[in-house]
Structures are given as structure tokens and as C-alpha cells.
Amino acid sequence: MxxxxxxxxxxxxxxxxxxxxxxxxxxxxxxxxxxxxxxxxxxxxxxxxxxxxxxxxxxxxxxxxxxxxxxxxxxxxxxxxxxxxxxxxxxxxxxxxxxxxxxxxxxxxxxxxxxxxxxxxxxxxxxxxxxxRTELNKKYGRIVGNSPAIQEVCALIEKVADSNATVLITGESGTGKEVTALSIHQLSSRREKPFLPINCAALPEALLESELFGHEKGAFTGAVARKLGRFELANHGTLFLDEITEMPLSMQVKLLRVLQERQFERVGGTDSIKVDVRVIAATNRDPLECIRKGTFREDLFYRLNVLPIHLPPLRERKEDIPMLVMHFLEKFSPSQGQLISPEAMGLLLTYEWPGNIRELQNVIERAVILSQGYEIKPHHLPKEIQKTPANRCENQQGLIINFPDQGISLEEVEKELILKAIEKSNGNQTKAAQLLGITRSALIYRAQKYQIKL
Incomplete structure (x- = not known):
């Protein structure tokens, strides 16, 4: 029409x-x-x-x-x-x-x-x-979690978002540093302007310089036309420099000058170009250790570390795992209402997650594919997660389930978990479902199955 x-x-x-x-x-x-x-x-x-x-x-x-x-x-x-x-x-x-x-x-x-x-x-x-932008933000630009650690990060993001000062995000690989940088951009007055990420470890020095600052025609072999760099393309927006501690020392000097003077020259050019760019940097290494080793400039560190944000590893915020699981299920199976069994969720809660949120995302995507739209069971999870000790499951609230020698009724355990979640949430069905890592409709189905009044 x-x-x-x-x-x-x-x-x-x-x-x-x-x-x-x-x-x-x-x-x-x-x-x-x-x-x-x-x-x-x-x-x-x-x-x-x-x-x-x-x-x-x-x-x-x-x-x-x-x-x-x-x-x-x-x-x-x-x-x-x-x-x-x-x-x-x-x-x-x-x-x-x-x-x-x-x-x-x-x-x-x-x-x-x-x-x-x-x-x-x-x-x-x-x-x-x-x-x-709204749809992308729903899927990729949202920090998920209610743990005190992540709420502290969210509060800090809101405070620093509208500043023009540089931000240095630290944390292990897979903790969500780019999502955090994007969240800062989206909450700032620059939200309508570009957000451009670049991985400083992914390019050799010559290419990295060209990517950041651009080059003039004929600046080097293969430079058949003028190219604008990320600093120009991100003008009035945000430039995200990931793995900043991997940047070569000679490039660190040039970056420091841009941060101080807000201007630069293209490779092979002589004209100074002024820009208004918010710089957010990130690293999975300890910057101070890199300074001690001589691989990272101390003056650049202090220029970037105006507003520091540290992201906790997933093993320190395991209470966020059910919410993250539901987020990824919605992302990878938005129309199927994918479910995950309490046994599988228990294994996810017990696992230590060396790869952090990125590893969890990959695990859920794999499980969605293997389960073919049915409930995700333990055998849909990777072997290393299945090997988590089965006779003891401990969550962040201190709940311990000891597996008796004579065995236990899985249905009784599931029913008890549902009752505890309803009690914990004061009868709020949506919150109870989040605590169990299932959808509200799945909670209603299971409650009817065990004749539990909601």
C-alpha cells in the first residue's frame, strides 16, 4: 500500500x-x-x-x-x-x-x-x-545485568556520557568493552554523529596510521586516491580505540599530539586538519604493567585515563547470567520463545567463564542451533561446561544442592525452584521468570504442570 x-x-x-x-x-x-x-x-x-x-x-x-x-x-x-x-x-x-x-x-x-x-x-x-539505531541498540548497544557491580558501571556511564573527556575502559577480553563505549556514545550529545571503532592490534603500523589519519594521493605505493581517516570520519562523533596498549610506540606519540592539539595531518599531507572527536580507548591488559615494560607511554596513559571505567569479569557477577541468557536467547531465537532447562542453567551458573560474556554468547548461539527450537538441555552445552561437578551447584546467593546417594526427583527440584522464585519475587511473574532464566510463558506453563498457583 x-x-x-x-x-x-x-x-x-x-x-x-x-x-x-x-x-x-x-x-x-x-x-x-x-x-x-x-x-x-x-x-x-x-x-x-x-x-x-x-x-x-x-x-x-x-x-x-x-x-x-x-x-x-x-x-x-x-x-x-x-x-x-x-x-x-x-x-x-x-x-x-x-x-x-x-x-x-x-x-x-x-x-x-x-x-x-x-x-x-x-x-x-x-x-x-x-x-x-533503536533496533541495533536493542540487540548490541545495551548493557544487561542487575548485579551491584554492573549497576555501578551503568551509573558511571551516565555520569561521564555527556563529557568530552577521554575514557579508558579496562577489563578482561569478552567483558563488553565495545558495548560500554557504544553506550557512552548513545547517551551523549554526540549520539546522532558517527561511532567508529578500530582495533589497534589488528593492523600493522603503516596501515594503522592511514586508517586513523587518512592519506593523500601518492603518499605511498598503492595510494591512488585521497583517503579520509577515522578521525575525520568521526568528526563531532566518537572514536573507539580498542586494544590501545597494542599500538606501536611511534603511533602513540602521534595519537598523543592529536589528543592534545585536536589536529593532525594526513599521511603525505602538509595541511593541518582540526577535528572535534570524543576518544574512548580500551584494553584487556594492565596499562601500568605495560608502562613498566616500556610498551605503553605513561603520558598517553594519563591523557586517556581521565575517566576510567573497569568492567568486572562474568565470574564476579554470576547473578547476571540468567538475564544475559534470556537476552541472547531473544537475540538468536526471537520468534521461537526458546527455553532453557533448570539443569542447563545450573551448569551455566557454576561454570567460571574464562571468555566472559563473549563466551556465554557463543555458547547460547550454539545451543539454540543444536536444540533446534526445543528446550536447551545440558547435552546441548559444550563438553567443558557439562563437566562442571554435577553433585554440587552453588549460586551467588549461597544456595547449595547436595546430591543424595539414593537419588532425587528432578521434578520435585524444579517445582521447589519455581516456588522459591515466586516467593523471592513477591509473586511478580516476570521477575520470577528472570530469576529462573526462563520466559514468563514458560513459567506459567511449568506452574500449571505442577499445579502451582501464580
Missing amino acids: MIVNKILVIDDEEHMCWALEKGLRQEGYQVITATRGKQGLELIRIEVPSLVILDLKMPDMDGLEVLAKAKELIPYLPVIMITAHGTIDTAIEAMKLGATDYITKPFDLDELKLVVKQAIMVSHLQEEVTFL
Whole structure:
């Protein structure tokens, strides 16, 4: 079905409304009109137009006032102002208040049609970008967990997000350093600008310099055209330098200069290029140990370590494992409502996770594939996790289950776990399901199976 864009024309001159309505309808737009500012605002509330064409001078309410109130109703609503020759300064003021564009009277109708077409196109692109960014954030840019350790990290992220100071994220491999950097970017005023990551250990020195600072045509063999580096491409946004302690010492000197002076030259170039980039760095090594070994510059460390964030390993926040498991199940099996058995969850809670969250993610993805949509059982997990001692399971709350010699009823254990989760959550089904690492619908099914009243 074709979506017809709705345009609202607000102008106190009825013949102008008529002319614009006729001309825009010929382009396939649905057009509604208002001859008063207050009437126009009411139509914005009711009709939610795709675009507004607004006259600057009206008797009941000034066009700038209408613009301001329209932006309060729909912040991203495109508004094109119509102004007379003598009020260009006012039109510029309208642009500062959020107007998309302005045209002056008398104007050519074809010119207006072009401005309208471009404004609607840009608006649709912005909506798509916002939607895609939201969807990506749901899957990849969200820190998952309720443990005190991770909540402390989240609180710190919120505090440092809107600063322009550099951030140094430390933590073992797989603890979520890039997700943390992305979260900082998304909470900052730079969120609409680029977030560009680069792994400093993945490229040799010559290529790393070109990737960071760009190069001019002919700077070296194979440089057939000018290339913009990550610092230029990330202007007004965020540059994430992963594995910063692996950067060669000669490159560390150049990076330090950029951080201090906010300018650089492309490889083979002489012109200084100024940039406004927020730098976030990360490492899985101890920076102070690298300084002692002479592989990392002390002055660069202090320049980066303005706002330090340390990520705890997963073995120190095991209470977050059920929530992380549900997050990855939703990611890898969003339409199947994948379940995981209490026995499998018990093994995941007991395992020490040397690869941290990245290892857990890979384990869940593998289990989803092997289980083929059915409940994930212990045999769907890797051998090293299955080898976790089976006669003793200890979680972060100190619960210990000793396996008796005469055996035990698995159904009775499962029923008892469900009862304990319901009691722990004060009857909140969603929270109880999270505590058990299952979905709410799975909790309801199991409760009915054991005749447990929710």
C-alpha cells in the first residue's frame, strides 16, 4: 500500500492556501489548510502531518510562536517557513528554532515543490535511521545485568556520557568493552554523529596510521586516491580505540599530539586538519604493567585515563547470567520463545567463564542451533561446561544442592525452584521468570504442570 504524505498549509491568505493546495495535490500529496495559527496547531495535534508550510506573519499568532509550539508537539516535524523579502532576519531566527527551510515571497511553485520533496525525503531518512539505531541498540548497544557491580558501571556511564573527556575502559577480553563505549556514545550529545571503532592490534603500523589519519594521493605505493581517516570520519562523533596498549610506540606519540592539539595531518599531507572527536580507548591488559615494560607511554596513559571505567569479569557477577541468557536467547531465537532447562542453567551458573560474556554468547548461539527450537538441555552445552561437578551447584546467593546417594526427583527440584522464585519475587511473574532464566510463558506453563498457583 502506498503511503500518501500529508501536508498542512498554515497561511492567513485564503488564496495562498488554495493555490498551494492545488499545486501540491498535483504532486500526489494530501493537503489540509488553516488560516489561523491556533487552528493550525489543532490540526497538527489531530492530523499529525508529514510536513507543515507556515507563513511567518499571521494576525492571531506569530509564525515563530506557532513554530515553537509545533516543535513541542512533534519535535521532528519538518516545517518550511514562508517569509516576505523584508523579514529574512526573522526567517533565520526561525531556522534556529528548528525550521527545516524557508522560501521568500513571491516564490516559484516548482521551487516550493522541490523544497517540500527534499524535506520529506530527509525526514523519512531520519525516521529510518532512528528506527535502525533503536533496533541495533536493542540487540548490541545495551548493557544487561542487575548485579551491584554492573549497576555501578551503568551509573558511571551516565555520569561521564555527556563529557568530552577521554575514557579508558579496562577489563578482561569478552567483558563488553565495545558495548560500554557504544553506550557512552548513545547517551551523549554526540549520539546522532558517527561511532567508529578500530582495533589497534589488528593492523600493522603503516596501515594503522592511514586508517586513523587518512592519506593523500601518492603518499605511498598503492595510494591512488585521497583517503579520509577515522578521525575525520568521526568528526563531532566518537572514536573507539580498542586494544590501545597494542599500538606501536611511534603511533602513540602521534595519537598523543592529536589528543592534545585536536589536529593532525594526513599521511603525505602538509595541511593541518582540526577535528572535534570524543576518544574512548580500551584494553584487556594492565596499562601500568605495560608502562613498566616500556610498551605503553605513561603520558598517553594519563591523557586517556581521565575517566576510567573497569568492567568486572562474568565470574564476579554470576547473578547476571540468567538475564544475559534470556537476552541472547531473544537475540538468536526471537520468534521461537526458546527455553532453557533448570539443569542447563545450573551448569551455566557454576561454570567460571574464562571468555566472559563473549563466551556465554557463543555458547547460547550454539545451543539454540543444536536444540533446534526445543528446550536447551545440558547435552546441548559444550563438553567443558557439562563437566562442571554435577553433585554440587552453588549460586551467588549461597544456595547449595547436595546430591543424595539414593537419588532425587528432578521434578520435585524444579517445582521447589519455581516456588522459591515466586516467593523471592513477591509473586511478580516476570521477575520470577528472570530469576529462573526462563520466559514468563514458560513459567506459567511449568506452574500449571505442577499445579502451582501464580
